[in-house]
Amino acid sequence: MKIVIIGGGPAGSTAARKLAPFYHVTLIQDKLDFDKPCGGGIKTKAFKEFDIPNKLIKHSLDHVIMKYKNTTVKVDLNGKNLSIVKRDEFDKKLRDLAQQAGAKIIYGRFKTVKNNKAIIKTDNSILNLDYDILIAADGVNSTVRKALNLPKIPATITHYARIDQYKVQTCEFFFDFDIGGEYYAWAFPHENLTHIGTVSRGNFENLCRYLNVKAKPKGYKIPTWQENIIIQKNNVYFVGDAAGQVMPLSFEGIYYAIKSADLLANCILENKNYPNEWNKRFFKEFSLMKKLEALNKTFIRGFVVKAHKLKLIQKFSVKMWLGE
Ligand SMILES: Cc1cc2nc3c(=O)[nH]c(=O)nc-3n(C[C@H](O)[C@H](O)[C@H](O)COP(=O)(O)OP(=O)(O)OC[C@H]3O[C@@H](n4cnc5c(N)ncnc54)[C@H](O)[C@@H]3O)c2cc1C
Structure with missing residues (x-):
């Protein structure tokens, strides 16, 4: 076959x-x-x-x-x-x-x-x-x-970026509605980088302000x-x-x-x-x-x-x- x-x-x-x-x-x-x-x-x-x-x-x-x-x-x-x-x-x-x-x-x-x-x-x-x-x-x-x-x-769109300005030792989840939107925002460790993501573009900008970082997100779909x-x-x-x-x-x-x-x-x-x-x-x-x-x-x-x-x-x- x-x-x-x-x-x-x-x-x-x-x-x-x-x-x-x-x-x-x-x-x-x-x-x-x-x-x-x-x-x-x-x-x-x-x-x-x-x-x-x-x-x-x-x-x-x-x-x-x-x-x-x-x-x-x-x-x-x-x-x-x-x-x-x-x-x-x-x-x-x-x-x-x-x-x-x-x-x-x-x-x-x-x-x-x-x-x-x-x-x-x-x-x-x-x-x-x-x-x-x-x-x-x-x-x-x-x-x-x-x-x-x-x-x-x-599917929903998630906004996502890889940054080096905010370091995390473990996965962090942010539940405030203005940051997490309908779901939550997250920051995960990736060797010397941090991957961050959230739902809408507006939530992403709020997340960046909260973390005090600058990042340009890309939008990706997740089922x-x-x-x-x-x-x-x-x-x-x-x-x-x-x-x-x-x-x-x-x-x-x-x-x-x-x-x-x-x-x-x-x-x-x-x-x-x-x-x-x-x-x-x-x-x-x-x-x-x-x-x-x-x-x-x-x-x-x-x-x-x-x-x-x-x-x-x-x-x-x-x-x-x-x-x-
Ligand atoms: C921002 C973001 C963060 C995420 N974080 C997590 C996480 O931390 N943990 C987790 O478990 N999941 C996470 N996910 C979900 C996870 O990435 C997917 O659910 C997972 O990759 C699904 O695996 P898959 O093999 O079904 O599809 P995919 O990983 O998408 O693989 C599909 C493959 O098919 C190939 N392909 C596509 N079209 C064609 C074509 N026409 N011809 C030939 N090849 C093709 C692609 O190149 C790709 O390699 C995240 C998703 C997003 C968008």
């Missing part, structure tokens, strides 16, 4: 790595050294769970900081359970692992599908690749979704998951951001892209229904987080931050977030 996977981010590479020992797998990646705009935060348990080398971890964090008005809360993560990776290096390694497992990698851009062939444009040619199964792991702006006339993935997103159409499967599989509220996309790709690969190997299996595994968790995300948009947000001074609440949140 021939499987063509579009997108060599965490989702596509994970599916390729798992399927390559059994099928003829071709992974298509448009950019050689793509450095996905990202905080790079991922549950530490992912490294063991998916046999990913620990040396990719740039920061191992045992606590995070929540800020709301005059309240600052240090949240204990019950061990070094949150890690930060550099996305260009992390994604490249996952592609290498897929290649070692037997996947063929082609650097080129997926354009469209015609008669069960994926049309790929490389630097010097146009390829027509036969497939029995096509996996779309091509991110939030999925070209495969467009080619199949499927609705776009629901806002909701139920009933189409994740399979005949022999085409969608996974990761291309399927909207980012956890509401925490906005973790890396871990859930990898988890969902692993589940998809198992469904293909065991001939199971992918949308049903995904819902069985994730629907409850995503729905609950969606409800908490809605609460976070109300005045309750301030109380929730303050409640995290209590160790019991910290333990509960960390268990829900990191599973630790």
Whole structure:
């Protein structure tokens, strides 16, 4: 069986790595050294769970900081359970692992599908690749979704920058409404830089004033998951951001892209229904987080931050977030 996977981010590479020992797998990646705009935060348990080398971890964090008005809360993560990776290096390694497992990698851009062939444009040619199964792991702006006339993935714009003027030792989250907007703003450590992000442009400018830094943000989309997103159409499967599989509220996309790709690969190997299996595994968790995300948009947000001074609440949140 021939499987063509579009997108060599965490989702596509994970599916390729798992399927390559059994099928003829071709992974298509448009950019050689793509450095996905990202905080790079991922549950530490992912490294063991998916046999990913620990040396990719740039920061191992045992606590995070929540800020709301005059309240600052240090949240204990019950061990070094949150890690930060550099996305260009992390994604490249996952592609290498897929290649070692037997996947063929082609650097080129997926354009469209015609008669069960994926049309790929490389630097010097146009390829027509036969497939029995096509996996779309091509991110939030999925070209495969467009080619199949499927609705776009629901998403919000985030404003994001990399700065060197405000140094952080761990992940900081800012919940004031003028900074955090509908969700929250964040500052994550990245070796000698700090990655910062928030929702609207106005929130970003307020964040810069608050941190006393100057930065020019770029806007990027991040999926806002909701139920009933189409994740399979005949022999085409969608996974990761291309399927909207980012956890509401925490906005973790890396871990859930990898988890969902692993589940998809198992469904293909065991001939199971992918949308049903995904819902069985994730629907409850995503729905609950969606409800908490809605609460976070109300005045309750301030109380929730303050409640995290209590160790019991910290333990509960960390268990829900990191599973630790
Ligand atoms: C500002 C920001 C901060 C974030 N911070 C975090 C965080 O700290 N932690 C976290 O877990 N998540 C975070 N996310 C979300 C996370 O980045 C994504 O959810 C995750 O990258 C999804 O992985 P993926 O493999 O599905 O898609 P992607 O990582 O987007 O990978 C898709 C790949 O497909 C390639 N591609 C796209 N189109 C084509 C095409 N036509 N042909 C060939 N290749 C193509 C792209 O180059 C890319 O390599 C953040 C997102 C944003 C925007």
